[in-house]
Amino acid sequence: MDDGPPRRRRELLLDRGFGSIFWGKFISSNGIWIHGVTAAIAIFAATGSTSAVALVATAQFAPQLLTPWSGSWSDRGWERFQLISGRALCTLGSAICAMAMIFWGDGGWGTATPIVIGTAAVGIGFAVGGPSQQAVIPRLVRPCELPTAIAMNTAPLTMARIMGPGAGALLAAQWGAAAAFLVATVCHAVFTAILVLVRIPRGAAAGKDDDSSIRHALSYLRHRPPLVFALLAVMASGIGAEPTLTTAPALADELHGGTYLVSALSIAFGVGSAIGLMILGVVVRRTSQESATTTGLIVMVVGLGITGALPTVVAALGGFTLVGAGFVMTLTAATSLIQERIPDQLRGRIMAFWLLSFVGARPVTALCIGPLADATSPGVAVGAVAGMLAVAAVACQPRRLRPAASSSDLGTSSGSR
Numbered sequence: 001m002d003d004g005p006p007r008r009r010r011e012l013l014l015d016r017g018f019g020s021i022f023w024g025k026f027i028s029s030n031g032i033w034i035h036g037v038t039a040a041i042a043i044f045a046a047t048g049s050t051s052a053v054a055l056v057a058t059a060q061f062a063p064q065l066l067t068p069w070s071g072s073w074s075d076r077g078w079e080r081f082q083l084i085s086g087r088a089l090c091t092l093g094s095a096i097c098a099m100a101m102i103f104w105g106d107g108g109w110g111t112a113t114p115i116v117i118g119t120a121a122v123g124i125g126f127a128v129g130g131p132s133q134q135a136v137i138p139r140l141v142r143p144c145e146l147p148t149a150i151a152m153n154t155a156p157l158t159m160a161r162i163m164g165p166g167a168g169a170l171l172a173a174q175w176g177a178a179a180a181f182l183v184a185t186v187c188h189a190v191f192t193a194i195l196v197l198v199r200i201p202r203g204a205a206a207g208k209d210d211d212s213s214i215r216h217a218l219s220y221l222r223h224r225p226p227l228v229f230a231l232l233a234v235m236a237s238g239i240g241a242e243p244t245l246t247t248a249p250a251l252a253d254e255l256h257g258g259t260y261l262v263s264a265l266s267i268a269f270g271v272g273s274a275i276g277l278m279i280l281g282v283v284v285r286r287t288s289q290e291s292a293t294t295t296g297l298i299v300m301v302v303g304l305g306i307t308g309a310l311p312t313v314v315a316a317l318g319g320f321t322l323v324g325a326g327f328v329m330t331l332t333a334a335t336s337l338i339q340e341r342i343p344d345q346l347r348g349r350i351m352a353f354w355l356l357s358f359v360g361a362r363p364v365t366a367l368c369i370g371p372l373a374d375a376t377s378p379g380v381a382v383g384a385v386a387g388m389l390a391v392a393a394v395a396c397q398p399r400r401l402r403p404a405a406s407s408s409d410l411g412t413s414s415g416s417r
Contacts (some may be wrong), residue, residue, distance in 0.1 A: 006144040009152060017198060018140040018149060024194035025133055026156035028087060031165025031187025032126060035094050036060055037245060038180040039119050041262060042101060044249035046111040049380070052248050054370025058363035059116045063123035064130075064356050068214045071131035071352025075345065078131040084195045086129020093121030098181035102209040118181075125188075126359075134351035138344050139201045154332050156204060161331075162273040162324070165245065168332065169263035173216040217349035223236045227350075229400045233293045233334040235357040236392035240300040241327045242365040243307075243382045244269050244320055251378040255313050269315045272303075272324025282331050289333045290398035296329030297393035301386050308383030319382075331358070337401060 013019045039056045046052075074082060096118030104111050134153065141149040171180035221227055244265065252261035276296070283292045303322025306315050335354065342350045370382035 014196040020198045024076050024191040027187050028191035029160030031184040034168035035184040037165040037168035038172045046107045048251045050373040051370045057366035059120040060123040061362040063127040064360040066127045067352040067356045071349040074132045074135045074348030082132045083129045086125040087192040089125030090122045093118045094185040101178035103412045130355045131348045131352035135348035154247045154335045162270040165266035166270045173259040196407035221416045226403045230334045230337045231357045233396040235361050238329040238358045239361050239365045240389045246366045247378040265320050268320040269324035272321035273328040276325035276328035290401035292333035296326040299326030301389045304386035327412040
């Protein structure tokens with residue numbers, strides 16, 4: 001790359017390499033969330049069971065257990081193949097679901113089964129290409145631009161988590177689940193085309209003495225507890241956000257709001273996320289990245305507690321707003337801590353653990369709270385998740401997220417004082 005001063009964010013967003021990947025990831029990540037919330041709505045409409053909603057969530061996110069191996073292949077130089085094949089699988093999965101709703105949309109498990117299969121294909125595609133999306137970033141910018149690029153790299157996933165569920169619920173409510181799945185298909189297809197056209201520089205070939213095993217990455221993490229606690233915070237943010245998808249249809253049904261209330265709840269989460277994104281910079285400047293991570297978890301606990309304890313539409317909307325704000329604070333701050341402290345040769349594998357932490361816990365959470373909501377009520381299920389996050393907030397205190405002063409190889413958080 002050319003020498004010169006580091007480019008500003010606007011210039012990076014317009015760059016053929018970094019900018020194309022950034023916007024493609026944003027579009028495709030929206031497709032992931034549009035697909036996820038539409039699948040939840042369609043499955044609940046077809047079966048009337050929150051446990052069935054949990055099953056489709058599991059089908060989408062259980063494949064994330066494969067991401068450590070995907071990250072290992074990414075560190076060996078297979079990023080481009082993984083990126084393209086992963087997006088192609090996502091495109092196929094959403095297309096299967098769209099066809100299911102068009103041709104077998106009469107309800108029951110005749111509708112639900114192909115949706116589960118298509119959703120599993122989306123999950124596998126996300127697992128195949130997810131770590132590579134993180135690993136290629138340092139090769140798309142100059143070294144002096146890397147801190148800015150790392151900070152920007154979390155934005156597509158965060159913005160998509162804000163916008164995608166609400167968009168999916170609105171599309172499903174207004175034009176039907178088939179149309180929403182078709183939009184998700186187009187989102188994945190667009191990113192696939194971008195990846196085919198954009199040139200991604202190859203990384204340095206792994207030497208014969210380089211250890212590209214998963215065990216080596218685990219050993220690296222084991223000796224760096226602050227990174228482990230940051231990954232735990234990322235996992236907690238994913239667990240805390242899960243009720244906003246899995247229990248939303250049942251919660252809306254209990255409150256007599258239907259699909260439009262599901263949409264309103266998704267929008268409330270998105271509004272809260274936007275608010276969290278706006279205040280995050282203030283919190284980091286006045287405290288630290290570590291404090292912002294813990295504060296976000298506390299805000300999520302409060303939001304989930306309100307939603308679970310007060311069975312009203314206003315409380316649910318307010319609670320989802322708080323959950324969204326805390327979610328984006330924790331996810332963004334903890335991810336920045338991780339990205340700033342890991343070496344390039346381990347980036348693929350450790351970001352695979354990041355991806356596994358963020359979405360890998362979702363299937364377990366969904367399978368727990370889905371039957372719990374069916375057996376008791378959505379509020380009880382939401383309250384149970386609030387209790388889990390309270391434990392996580394205690395575990396992820398700021399002092400545990402800070403590296404030891406003698407551990408110079410860990411670096412420091414840019415926002416820490």
